[in-house]
Amino acid sequence: MSELKENKKRILTGDRPTGKLHIGHYFGSLQNRVKLQDEYETYILVADVQALTDNFNNPEKVRENILQTTMDNLAAGLDPEKCIFVVQSMIPEIAELTVFYSNLVTVSRLQRNPTIKTEIAQKKELFGNSGESVTYGFLGYPVSQAADITAFNADLVPVGEDQLPLIEQTKEIVRKFNSLYGDTIKEPNYLLSEYKRIKGLDGNSKMGKSLGNAIYLADDEDTIREKVRGAITDTTKIRKDDPANPDICMVGYYHKMFSKENLNTICSECREGKRGCVSCKKELADNIIEKLKPIKERRKYYEERPELVQEILKSGTERARKITKENIEKVKASMKINYLEN
Ligand code: ATP
Numbered sequence: 001m002s003e004l005k006e007n008k009k010r011i012l013t014g015d016r017p018t019g020k021l022h023i024g025h026y027f028g029s030l031q032n033r034v035k036l037q038d039e040y041e042t043y044i045l046v047a048d049v050q051a052l053t054d055n056f057n058n059p060e061k062v063r064e065n066i067l068q069t070t071m072d073n074l075a076a077g078l079d080p081e082k083c084i085f086v087v088q089s090m091i092p093e094i095a096e097l098t099v100f101y102s103n104l105v106t107v108s109r110l111q112r113n114p115t116i117k118t119e120i121a122q123k124k125e126l127f128g129n130s131g132e133s134v135t136y137g138f139l140g141y142p143v144s145q146a147a148d149i150t151a152f153n154a155d156l157v158p159v160g161e162d163q164l165p166l167i168e169q170t171k172e173i174v175r176k177f178n179s180l181y182g183d184t185i186k187e188p189n190y191l192l193s194e195y196k197r198i199k200g201l202d203g204n205s206k207m208g209k210s211l212g213n214a215i216y217l218a219d220d221e222d223t224i225r226e227k228v229r230g231a232i233t234d235t236t237k238i239r240k241d242d243p244a245n246p247d248i249c250m251v252g253y254y255h256k257m258f259s260k261e262n263l264n265t266i267c268s269e270c271r272e273g274k275r276g277c278v279s280c281k282k283e284l285a286d287n288i289i290e291k292l293k294p295i296k297e298r299r300k301y302y303e304e305r306p307e308l309v310q311e312i313l314k315s316g317t318e319r320a321r322k323i324t325k326e327n328i329e330k331v332k333a334s335m336k337i338n339y340l341e342n
């Protein structure tokens with residue numbers, strides 16, 4: 001791996017290993033990571049501790065997805081020579097920081113965090129569990145995310161829109177820490193992509209891997225075609241030549257991402273009743289398949305070499321610890337809890 005340039009600004013971002021990554025991730029975050037990997041020293045965190053907050057009863061799922069999540073990032077075009085892949089649970093400094101930060105956040109502030117509120121509501125809808133089953137760990141994951149970002153002293157965090165309240169919470173924690181113990185930790189900024197929140201096939205405001213409404217980067221052609229056939233369309237359109245509104249149709253919505261050059265024709269034909277849903281869906285599926293082709297080719301390369309992916313994680317995590325160890329020393333010194341050092 002090439003040497004890191006000291007003067008480069010840092011990116012910290014990542015994914016929960018709760019499933020394979022999908023086109024929402026690609027447009028919402030992965031594309032930006034790929035674009036910025038030359039300009040920034042980039043750390044990609046495989047956030048297994050965060051995944052365990054709502055999958056603690058299924059650690060196998062998290063385990064299986066460590067390699068899958070990493071492969072999806074590599075398949076999207078992240079270069080393992082440039083980016084540092086890190087397993088969250090193998091960085092004890094993140095856990096230490098989480099403990100220190102947890103004193104700087106009130107329980108009611110966490111309960112009011114919009115991301116947490118939405119995710120709890122979604123869980124209730126999906127699994128019918130009551131608010132009482134929300135664990136301390138899940139409620140506290142924004143604190144742990146603040147620790148992730150600041151353990152690396154990151155300047156920039158490329159994320160989807162659902163993450164903004166978490167970045168805001170990180171900034172609050174950093175300000176509080178610095179005002180109490182002196183200027184120590186860098187306040188990070190977020191970076192949104194042009195597509196900040198990609199909707200699900202079912203029309204849900206977010207395509208999410210825990211929501212069952214996604215087209216995955218690793219889906220095969222038949223699966224993509226089948227999923228697109230099942231996408232929600234304008235329900236007022238009954239016959240092939242009925243006019244319809246592409247703005248309330250999930251097929252029209254994805255055409256905006258995958259069929260940019262033909263978008264005006266697609267939308268006007270749809271509005272004028274000159275476009276049947278079957279052929280419109282076929283065109284979309286064709287374009288998605290075409291766009292994902294190079295990603296799938298790269299994925300195949302890594303799928304055939306799991307030991308290489310494992311090595312990328314192992315060496316990246318070791319390398320990352322050099323930074324996190326330095327940072328925790330600074331934090332402890334500022335808090336004056338480095339008791340036994342001179
Ligand atoms: P989970 O449902 O398990 O939380 P997820 O699909 O939300 O999975 P994460 O691993 O939590 O995925 O998120 C990884 C990154 O991808 C985050 O920056 C998140 O904002 C972004 N992201 C996830 N889904 C979307 C989406 N539909 N549109 C845009 N960005 C997204």
Ligand code: MG
Nearest residue numbers: 016162208209
């Ligand atoms: Mg998420």
